[in-house]
């Protein structure tokens with residue numbers, strides 16, 4: 001579904017990604033793990049079109065999306081749940097969710113809201129509350145819900161566990177496991193490598209902007225030398 005080849009990207013003088021090759025299949029969960037600064041967020045930004053690739057190709061459903069602006073890429077069915085959640089603090093929970101549906105037919109909105117409320121009942125209870133009043137875990141649910149109401153074919157998440165209490169992390173990962181399969185794919189960036197690899201089907205280890213390793217997530221996640229060599233042993 002997503003095929004990236006020879007991708008190079010960076011900021012100004014700095015080249016961050018070098019010759020990245022990566023695939024996500026339909027219904028697949030793929031984890032990208034790696035140390036701080038390895039280029040994981042940069043990769044998601046480049047796929048989403050908010051950062052221009054310098055070289056290489058990004059294809060989605062057999063069509064090139066390289067060079068398209070982010071809103072066109074969103075129209076093709078890709079959604080990013082950004083690092084730090086970025087919910088709108090002064091909008092209510094429901095209003096935040098509605099911003100994720102700007103491309104959807106109006107008649108669809110009630111059904112899509114209900115689907116998110118079924119996944120996260122606490123958001124239904126708090127639908128009229130300002131997003132700023134939610135806990136970190138609830139804001140992450142809201143950020144995920146805002147992406148899901150767009151019914152993406154590819155859902156990308158940047159560090160969903162960042163700054164959350166263990167119980168909230170557990171809940172988010174359980175939800176991602178529930179979303180597995182059907183038609184959509186998930187591309188997950190995480191510093192919590194063990195958790196990400198325990199959930200994913202396949203994984204990639206990014207090291208200084210290059211793919212250092214790839215393979216079945218269960219193989220990568222159970223290989224202590226991988227954890228120690230590439231993830232600082234603290235994954």
Ligand code: ATP
Pocket residue numbers: 011014016034035036037038039040041042043191
């Ligand atoms: P983290 O987990 O810390 O977010 P990461 O693997 O996602 O790490 P990136 O955020 O992609 O890494 O950063 C990769 C490199 O690019 C780092 O050296 C970082 O300092 C640099 N970088 C990131 N964003 C920018 C920017 N907007 N301008 C300049 N350099 C940047």
